[in-house]
Amino acid sequence: MSLAEPLPWLLVVAALHLGFQLTVDLVVYPALGDVPDERWATAHQKHSSRITPVVAVAYLPLVGVLAWSVATRPEDAGVWLAVAGAALSVGTTAVVAAPTHGRLSSEPAAGRPALLGRLDRADRVRTLGAAVCLVGALLAG
Template sequence: MSLADPAPWLLLVAGAHLGFQLTVDLVVYPALGEVGPEGWASAHAGHSRRITPVVALVYVPLVLVLGWVAVADPRDVGTWVALAGGLVSVGATAAVAAPIHGRLSSVDADEREVLLDRLGRADRVRTLGAVVCVVGALLLVG
């Protein structure tokens, strides 16, 4: 393998993405769920402000390297497994998680619970996508 081979880069960014997703799924969202109504607006605003650059640091390289792999190894099954997982995660983020976060900034406690539950389900889909992406990357480097 060389630095010009996208497979090890995909494994690196897919692994980082999986670590990020597990942290959000198992630590960040449960902690947000414990915030009471009186501190919600501040906690959610702080979360959104801090997580946005991390999302960019994880998702931008993931999308770029997935594109690189698709061009470099379009016939390898690992490419398609990784692409499927990556696209599930990116799609769930764009179609579900981001819009929910937009709504969470200004809802009452009852609606917040419903939205947090929906966000948790979307995040498990994103985490599953991240696992599948790592599997694809492992197939490519293996």
């Protein structure tokens, strides 16, 4: 395998993506859920502004390397499995997680637990997608 080909990079970005999702799922969201009501608005705003560049660092190379992989290896089932897993993660982010974060920024304390539960469930789906992406990257080639 050569670094001039997409597959080693696919493995790197898929592993990065899964590591990011596991960190959010197991560390970031539980910590956010422990924030007391009087500190919620500030904590959520800081979380949102801090996580956005990290999401970009994880997702932009992932999408780029997946596109490169599909363009050069359209017959590879592992590549397509990686694409499916990443699409599940990115799609869940766009359709569920991002809008839920938008609602959390202004939700009264009474409604927050339901939205945090929705966010937790969405993140489990995103983590599953990232794991499937990594399996596809491992199988590619």
